[in-house]
Amino acid sequence: MSRLLEAEFGTEPAFRRLSALTALDEPARTALQRAMNRARMVAARRDVLAEGAEINETLLVLDGWAARFRQLEDGRRQIIGLLLPGDLIGLCDQERPLASCSIVAITDLQLCVAPDRAASPTLARAYALSRALDEVHLIGHITRLGRLDAHERMIDLMLELLERMDLAGLTEGGQYALPLTQEVLADLLGLTAVHVNRTLQAMRRAGDIASHGRALAIANPPALYRRIARTSPRVSALERSATGRLNFMGGLT
Amino acid sequence: MSRLLEAEFGTEPAFRRLSALTALDEPARTALQRAMNRARMVAARRDVLAEGAEINETLLVLDGWAARFRQLEDGRRQIIGLLLPGDLIGLCDQERPLASCSIVAITDLQLCVAPDRAASPTLARAYALSRALDEVHLIGHITRLGRLDAHERMIDLMLELLERMDLAGLTEGGQYALPLTQEVLADLLGLTAVHVNRTLQAMRRAGDIASHGRALAIANPPALYRRIARTSPRVSALERSATGRLNFMGGLT
DNA sequence: CGCCAGCTTGATTGTGTTCAAGCGGAGTGG
DNA sequence: CCACTCCGCTTGAACACAATCAAGCTGGCG
Numbered sequence: 267m268s269r270l271l272e273a274e275f276g277t278e279p280a281f282r283r284l285s286a287l288t289a290l291d292e293p294a295r296t297a298l299q300r301a302m303n304r305a306r307m308v309a310a311r312r313d314v315l316a317e318g319a320e321i322n323e324t325l326l327v328l329d330g331w332a333a334r335f336r337q338l339e340d341g342r343r344q345i346i347g348l349l350l351p352g353d354l355i356g357l358c359d360q361e362r363p364l365a366s367c368s369i370v371a372i373t374d375l376q377l378c379v380a381p382d383r384a385a386s387p388t389l390a391r392a393y394a395l396s397r398a399l400d401e402v403h404l405i406g407h408i409t410r411l412g413r414l415d416a417h418e419r420m421i422d423l424m425l426e427l428l429e430r431m432d433l434a435g436l437t438e439g440g441q442y443a444l445p446l447t448q449e450v451l452a453d454l455l456g457l458t459a460v461h462v463n464r465t466l467q468a469m470r471r472a473g474d475i476a477s478h479g480r481a482l483a484i485a486n487p488p489a490l491y492r493r494i495a496r497t498s499p500r501v502s503a504l505e506r507s508a509t510g511r512l513n514f515m516g517g518l519t
Numbered sequence: 520m521s522r523l524l525e526a527e528f529g530t531e532p533a534f535r536r537l538s539a540l541t542a543l544d545e546p547a548r549t550a551l552q553r554a555m556n557r558a559r560m561v562a563a564r565r566d567v568l569a570e571g572a573e574i575n576e577t578l579l580v581l582d583g584w585a586a587r588f589r590q591l592e593d594g595r596r597q598i599i600g601l602l603l604p605g606d607l608i609g610l611c612d613q614e615r616p617l618a619s620c621s622i623v624a625i626t627d628l629q630l631c632v633a634p635d636r637a638a639s640p641t642l643a644r645a646y647a648l649s650r651a652l653d654e655v656h657l658i659g660h661i662t663r664l665g666r667l668d669a670h671e672r673m674i675d676l677m678l679e680l681l682e683r684m685d686l687a688g689l690t691e692g693g694q695y696a697l698p699l700t701q702e703v704l705a706d707l708l709g710l711t712a713v714h715v716n717r718t719l720q721a722m723r724r725a726g727d728i729a730s731h732g733r734a735l736a737i738a739n740p741p742a743l744y745r746r747i748a749r750t751s752p753r754v755s756a757l758e759r760s761a762t763g764r765l766n767f768m769g770g771l772t
Numbered sequence: 773c774g775c776c777a778g779c780t781t782g783a784t785t786g787t788g789t790t791c792a793a794g795c796g797g798a799g800t801g802g
Numbered sequence: 803c804c805a806c807t808c809c810g811c812t813t814g815a816a817c818a819c820a821a822t823c824a825a826g827c828t829g830g831c832g
Contacts, residue, residue: 334658336658336662338662338666342666343666344661344662344665344666345665346658346661346662358647358650358651359612359643359647359650360644360647360648360651363651366651366654366655366658367658390612391613394611394612394613395613397611397612398611398613398616398619401619401654401657402619404654404657404658404661405587405589405599405619405620405657407661408597408599408657408660408661408664409589409591409597409599411661411664411665411709412597412598412664412706412708412709413591413595413596413597413709415819415820416819416820447777447778447779448778448779449777449778453665455665456664456665456666457820457821458820458821458822459778459779460780460781460820460821460822460823461819461820461821463778463779463780463781464780464781464820467780668787668788669787669788700809700810700811701810701811702809702810710788710789711788711789711790712810712811713788713789713790713791713812713813714787714788714789716810716811716812716813717788717812717813720812
């Protein structure tokens with residue numbers, strides 16, 4: 267592997283996220299790099315996985331966004347969570363698990379098969395932390411839907427995504443690209459698209475956010491953090507310690 | 520161990536639930552039985568675990584109900600999920616995980632330390648399935664909160680609890696004891712206690728449910744299943760196959 | 773050019789909240 | 803034994819947040 271490729275690899279969002287979770291040793295890096303060379307593409311709006319399908323392999327998101335969702339018989343849709351670069355799909359310790367929700371590509375998506383956790387104990391640890399983080403996000407989402415109003419939900423979500431994008435090295439000066447339509451936001455936040463629209467407008471007028479094309483700028487995250495009863499477990503959980511390592515939460519309860 | 524004790528053990532809700540998840544071999548049964556002999560009690564309304572606390576051991580609920588919840592700074596509370604007999608607390612594969620939410624005893628609670636999964640591969644499998652089921656419940660809860668109205672949320676929850684209680688052998692003729700105050704239901708369903716009250720009254724008037732003291736009778740589960748856009752992954756997931764084993768779902772996505 | 777998806781706006785309706793008050797039963801202390 | 807309290811349940815009236823319905827706008831793309 268040439269040094270150039272190695273350097274490129276180091277800036278890959280998925281690699282950045284996993285190594286932010288825990289320091290990866292050489293076998294882990296090698297396994298990841300090999301897996302990432304066999305990427306597959308999924309076009310925007312295409313299904314990645316249908317609910318109830320058998321899961322044969324764990325996938326790793328390399329680029330683009332996807333959404334886990336559940337669809338009710340009458341057509342109502344609830345998005346369970348978003349999958350960002352570096353997120354894992356289908357992590358579990360059963361033999362032949364079935365998907366508990368469907369997954370759709372929100373943008374064009376680049377995936378690879380995640381290397382087996384047996385490749386390295388550090389990789390196994392990164393996976394365990396990733397899974398714990400997933401659960402934290404589910405819990406945050408429940409709290410958002412159950413106890414926050416439309417404005418709070420929106421801000422809370424944007425702050426969660428800021429943290430997550432940051433983990434994968436995908437933010438710049440508190441800004442990041444938010445490739446979600448208002449309809450997707452609605453299905454995520456348990457609102458209607460119309461109401462999402464009005465909420466966003468109010469937030470822009472209030473100066474809380476600014477969007478230039480796809481880029482979302484959150485005016486003053488620390489101020490918002492203070493103003494909002496945050497659903498995520500603890501804000502500080504994603505603050506990096508002096509070592510550059512995460513000073514971390516995790517674990518089911 | 521005398522045969523009598525062995526027989527008692529076989530009817531323990533926690534044991535019934537775990538062995539409904541997967542057939543448990545002798546080492547698993549022995550380990551469980553030994554663990555269950557060292558039960559600890561927690562009085563109703565007492566905290567079992569505070570958010571952010573370090574989790575040193577996995578716990579198993581033997582008797583009574585508990586709730587995982589997150590409390591916002593302004594006092595709003597959202598219940599993330601309920602813990603019923605046979606449910607596990609703190610399952611994960613990290614070394615020193617921190618609790619991602621607080622847990623409070625809803626009724627008097629009997630707990631024990633869950634035997635190490637290394638005790639038996641069948642036990643490990645039961646734990647993995649239990650964890651997958653937990654995630655399914657989180658997903659169902661998100662869908663409930665995001666896309667169902669008050670009536671639907673109530674019915675959907677009651678059906679989920681019917682299935683879960685049944686798994687632990689704690690139902691009789693479609694009835695089970697529901698030890699939740701209207702305030703707890705409100706914090707669970709993202710509603711106010713006042714509105715829960717009115718919703719329950721409407722359901723009683725409509726004949727959907729009947730409560731005699733603590734016992735909740737759901738009039739006609741199959742009919743409700745049909746009427747309601749269910750949030751749980753698939754209703755059939757909890758139907759027992761001819762073998763008495765579960766014909767099962769599970770698995771993260 | 774024409775289409776379509778996504779965004780915007782207004783008017784109206786409705787589900788659920790808020791505030792306020794009262795009730796009934798279980799447990800406690802005088 | 804009674805008074806007192808507290809908790810959970812119930813009820814009513816007014817209000818508010820978000821849904822619904824309907825229409826028009828904008829920009830990218832075939």
